[in-house]
Amino acid sequence: MIDQSSATTTGAVKLSCRNLWKVYGSKLDYYFDTSGYSIDVDSLAARMRAEGHVPAAIDVSFDVHVGEIFVIMGLSGSGKSTVVRCLSRLVDASYGKVLLDGDNLLAKSPKELIEVRRHKMGMVFQNFGLLPHLSVMENVAFPLKLQGKPLLEQRQKAERVIELVGLQGREYALPGQLSGGQQQRVGIARSLIVEPDVWFLDEPFSALDPLIRRQMQDEFLRIQRVLHKSIVFITHDFLEALRIADRMAIMRDGKVVQIGTPTDLILNPADEYVARFTSEVPRIRLLKTAACAVPANGDASTMPQVAAEEPVENLISKLAAHPDGVAVHDTTGADLGIVTPASLIKSLAALGQDNTHVAS
Amino acid sequence: MSQADAIQTVPTAKVRADVRAGWLAVIVFALLCVLAQAQFDWLETFPEALQLPVEAWFNIGMDWIVANFRAVFQTVTLVFTYPMGWIRETLHWLPWSGFVLVMAALAFKARGAGLPVFTTLSLVYVLTVGLWTEAMNSFALVFISVPLAVLVGFVLGVWGFASKRVERALNPVLEIAQTVPAFAYLLPILLLFGFGPVVGLVASVLFAFPPMVRNTILGLRDVPSDIIESGQMSGANRAQLFWLVRFPAGRRQILVGVNQTTMASLSMVIIASMIGGTADIGWEVLSTMRKAEFGASLVAGIVIALMAMILDRITFGMAEREGRGLEHRGFLKRYGFWFAIAGSIALLIVLRPALPILGAWPETWQIDLAEPLDQAIQWFILAFKPLLEAMKNSVIFFVMLPLKIGLDKAVSPFTWGFGWQPWHTAVYAVLVLAGTVAAIHAGRVRLAIAVVLGALVLLVGIADMPWPASVAILVYFGWRMGGSGLATGTALALSFLLVSGSWDKAMLSIHLTTLAVLASFLIGTTLGIIAAQNDWFSRLMRPINDTLQTMPPFVLLIPIVMLFKIGDFTALLAIISYAYVPAFRYAEHGLRHVSKDVVEAATCIGATPMQLLLQVKLPLALPNIMLGLNQTIMYGMAMLVIAALVGTSDLGQEVYVGLSAGNFGQGFVAGLGMAIIAITADRFCRAWQRNHEARLQKGAA
Numbered sequence A: 001m002i003d004q005s006s007a008t009t010t011g012a013v014k015l016s017c018r019n020l021w022k023v024y025g026s027k028l029d030y031y032f033d034t035s036g037y038s039i040d041v042d043s044l045a046a047r048m049r050a051e052g053h054v055p056a057a058i059d060v061s062f063d064v065h066v067g068e069i070f071v072i073m074g075l076s077g078s079g080k081s082t083v084v085r086c087l088s089r090l091v092d093a094s095y096g097k098v099l100l101d102g103d104n105l106l107a108k109s110p111k112e113l114i115e116v117r118r119h120k121m122g123m124v125f126q127n128f129g130l131l132p133h134l135s136v137m138e139n140v141a142f143p144l145k146l147q148g149k150p151l152l153e154q155r156q157k158a159e160r161v162i163e164l165v166g167l168q169g170r171e172y173a174l175p176g177q178l179s180g181g182q183q184q185r186v187g188i189a190r191s192l193i194v195e196p197d198v199w200f201l202d203e204p205f206s207a208l209d210p211l212i213r214r215q216m217q218d219e220f221l222r223i224q225r226v227l228h229k230s231i232v233f234i235t236h237d238f239l240e241a242l243r244i245a246d247r248m249a250i251m252r253d254g255k256v257v258q259i260g261t262p263t264d265l266i267l268n269p270a271d272e273y274v275a276r277f278t279s280e281v282p283r284i285r286l287l288k289t290a291a292c293a294v295p296a297n298g299d300a301s302t303m304p305q306v307a308a309e310e311p312v313e314n315l316i317s318k319l320a321a322h323p324d325g326v327a328v329h330d331t332t333g334a335d336l337g338i339v340t341p342a343s344l345i346k347s348l349a350a351l352g353q354d355n356t357h358v359a360s
Numbered sequence B: 001m002s003q004a005d006a007i008q009t010v011p012t013a014k015v016r017a018d019v020r021a022g023w024l025a026v027i028v029f030a031l032l033c034v035l036a037q038a039q040f041d042w043l044e045t046f047p048e049a050l051q052l053p054v055e056a057w058f059n060i061g062m063d064w065i066v067a068n069f070r071a072v073f074q075t076v077t078l079v080f081t082y083p084m085g086w087i088r089e090t091l092h093w094l095p096w097s098g099f100v101l102v103m104a105a106l107a108f109k110a111r112g113a114g115l116p117v118f119t120t121l122s123l124v125y126v127l128t129v130g131l132w133t134e135a136m137n138s139f140a141l142v143f144i145s146v147p148l149a150v151l152v153g154f155v156l157g158v159w160g161f162a163s164k165r166v167e168r169a170l171n172p173v174l175e176i177a178q179t180v181p182a183f184a185y186l187l188p189i190l191l192l193f194g195f196g197p198v199v200g201l202v203a204s205v206l207f208a209f210p211p212m213v214r215n216t217i218l219g220l221r222d223v224p225s226d227i228i229e230s231g232q233m234s235g236a237n238r239a240q241l242f243w244l245v246r247f248p249a250g251r252r253q254i255l256v257g258v259n260q261t262t263m264a265s266l267s268m269v270i271i272a273s274m275i276g277g278t279a280d281i282g283w284e285v286l287s288t289m290r291k292a293e294f295g296a297s298l299v300a301g302i303v304i305a306l307m308a309m310i311l312d313r314i315t316f317g318m319a320e321r322e323g324r325g326l327e328h329r330g331f332l333k334r335y336g337f338w339f340a341i342a343g344s345i346a347l348l349i350v351l352r353p354a355l356p357i358l359g360a361w362p363e364t365w366q367i368d369l370a371e372p373l374d375q376a377i378q379w380f381i382l383a384f385k386p387l388l389e390a391m392k393n394s395v396i397f398f399v400m401l402p403l404k405i406g407l408d409k410a411v412s413p414f415t416w417g418f419g420w421q422p423w424h425t426a427v428y429a430v431l432v433l434a435g436t437v438a439a440i441h442a443g444r445v446r447l448a449i450a451v452v453l454g455a456l457v458l459l460v461g462i463a464d465m466p467w468p469a470s471v472a473i474l475v476y477f478g479w480r481m482g483g484s485g486l487a488t489g490t491a492l493a494l495s496f497l498l499v500s501g502s503w504d505k506a507m508l509s510i511h512l513t514t515l516a517v518l519a520s521f522l523i524g525t526t527l528g529i530i531a532a533q534n535d536w537f538s539r540l541m542r543p544i545n546d547t548l549q550t551m552p553p554f555v556l557l558i559p560i561v562m563l564f565k566i567g568d569f570t571a572l573l574a575i576i577s578y579a580y581v582p583a584f585r586y587a588e589h590g591l592r593h594v595s596k597d598v599v600e601a602a603t604c605i606g607a608t609p610m611q612l613l614l615q616v617k618l619p620l621a622l623p624n625i626m627l628g629l630n631q632t633i634m635y636g637m638a639m640l641v642i643a644a645l646v647g648t649s650d651l652g653q654e655v656y657v658g659l660s661a662g663n664f665g666q667g668f669v670a671g672l673g674m675a676i677i678a679i680t681a682d683r684f685c686r687a688w689q690r691n692h693e694a695r696l697q698k699g700a701a
């Protein structure tokens, strides 16, 4: 098995959350009184539940690296929003640490927190959270207005992000006059105007219909390619996670059950719960060319060349035209063998019946 | 209802049996009281020895406050007298054309094209009938009391929003301020602040701030958490979060509060004028009415109605107005309009010496409407006298009196053509018994109980019912509806009425409101049901309802007094014309908002329109309709006091007498009594609603 946490990371740790707990209820201090909690996590959570409290986040730990899209998934009520709200300190965690660039966020004073939010964080909300009385332009410029920036700067920056999200021409419309997709673009633009390092998105596309959702995902990926933020993204749609996640965490009843790349989760689900999440995904989406390669029998030099990272989905038309197979090379140009229709079908079949098979 | 009954009876057979036994005991007890009434005086009137001098206590308390704090209040009077004087002087000094221009401009900003025309025409009417000065005096009072009430209400609202504890403390205060009749606190204000327009101001601020508090709390609280969180994530500090995020997001609701406060303020300014000395439009109506110059009071009443409509439409328009949206406009574009208005007014003032017509409406343009109106009214009354008399008498003799003093006394040879004999009672009892048995046989136990109680009340009369019987019935009813809480509350409320010696008058109030509320509810709900089915009718009724609701209730009295003279019947009609509107609105709203899916499903099953209405829509709209009943009771109680002006003999009259006799205790005890009745009735309605919801949930589960 490969090391999950470093599989696709792209840089240093930006945001890190350590043993984070959030318990709803009153008078909770005694659960965490000494310098930590000694008994094991599950019995502590069970005790809280028995005493009528709601442990919404239980001992959650993960890292988000610079430039990474980290997705949190889980059923409704599993604590996803709670975790993100703790990370942004919209709610105060009951226990644990949130480190932003190595600084403990939970120890910051309200004043410092406002500074952090003004310069380092952006957040997009499921129901948009737009101010109904302000125009698109004013909504987008709102964070700068709060900082008391000059009007000219507000306008220039707002125009730039409005263009980035493709809302030119609607600058003076009110939120009520926009469609859901357009409103969420305003939300995205607003969260980007302060050029945050860390970007939280809590089910940003859930309120949108499937077509618009797909379009917004593409838009989101395009923006991320330009901006390289460190992102925490919540969704309960696995296909959405699959499209955008570098790594993801699956939550259940407040606990993180598994962290890894989407492919890891599909191929090596930690338990039934994770497996059920991933069962809908067509396996062919996961298979990379390299995983189907077999040694060439004869001369492969006349065959078409394919990159090892190419999703197998894309090979089908090529294989139809070249039933002999295609040659596979990795990024260094090394020869990895060939893929034939037969080898592809074999690999697929293996995936279907044996989930422990490791791809890539 | 049979379905609801079935669900209600689900719990256990034991509970059912207990309820039956309980009601049986109460009914037997009430019957015994009625039978023994002749022998024992104390059953009829609460023993004098047990009454407490509550009235005197209030007077002593008031005297003490006046003696010790009068200086403080007088200072307040002094402080407010000046700005009030300035505003009044300014309004008088301003040429009429200037005032019309300002109001029309405000109307334009609030509503666009139509409203300025209406505003202008209304003000021209005021000029034409020669009541401009009086109207300006009233406006002056409104213009200073509204900002004050809005400020007080807003501050308290924000405080109540910020602290649960403050809100809990505010709630009863608001409830009492809204249900204690306005007359009841005119006198203490008069005693504290001294004679003069400040009384009107203080009274109107006191009366008008509660809706502002409620709407402010509601508006601030109902801002979606998404919006607040997005404000936090944008880096707002506490002040920014409030003023730039929460307040603007809740602005619409808060402005609805401003609208309600404005209307309440105007209404109180009109009422307060009855203490005199203000030469305003309310006084004009009252004094002419007292002299039976109905033409003149109608003319002035229309002025009040028009003022109310203008203020209502303008403030409501402000709340409804779309946000600005286009913020990029330049300075001139943004404020140009108001500069133009200000410029025009300056121009009018400059031109006034040259063109006096701009400043003073010429006498020759004034029309005396009162005279011809008087004649028309006289003619109408003469022409329709038999009809009007017949209407009035039949309602009084066949409905009002029996309910008040019971069939046994109301049925007399002069009115019914025969006297009530003991054998009538026997036949009556047999009939009632038969009805009860039939109902029980059909499994409708609650119906049976209602039949027995109703028959008993009708036979004896609300006012003649022995007090222990009334107390027993009401307290037990409260217990069944809302458990021990409501039972205790009802017991305390009734005790206050007994101990303070207001019982008899209170029963008269209850009699009058019960009748009026029943009638209003029936009429309103029926009309509302028709309006829900018929768009044409709905459109026709809307402006009528709006007008009846925006007018200060005082004005409604004029035409009714004109036709029917003073008395209980007039009061009844006045209350109905004011209180049917909420029943109408809630019924129409409830029916129109029944879920479309359900209606479509029922239609597909093959329900006829009548079945659809009776078996689908009405049951589903029932909670809304009951909400209408609740409001109808509140409106009825509010109007009851006003109706005292036209000669009732209940608590409302007591309040009024207390005011005119300068007896604070008397007026205040009676006022408190009315508030207590209103609040208790409200609790019964709410308890019904809770039960209904619980039943629905149980049914769904």
Ligand SMILES: Nc1ncnc2c1ncn2[C@@H]1O[C@H](COP(=O)(O)OP(=O)(O)OP(=O)(O)O)[C@@H](O)[C@H]1O
Residues within 6 Å of the ligand: A024, A025, A054, A055, A056, A074, A075, A076, A077, A078, A079, A080, A081, A082, A083, A236
């Ligand atoms: N303010 C609160 N007080 C009490 N319990 C809360 C509060 N907010 C959330 N919870 C509870 O915490 C748990 C996790 O809620 P959370 O909103 O984080 O779920 P979620 O995973 O975001 O769900 P969804 O997909 O529906 O948004 C739930 O059981 C919820 O009832």
Ligand SMILES: [Mg+2]
Residues within 6 Å of the ligand: A080, A081, A082, A202
């Ligand atoms: Mg959530």
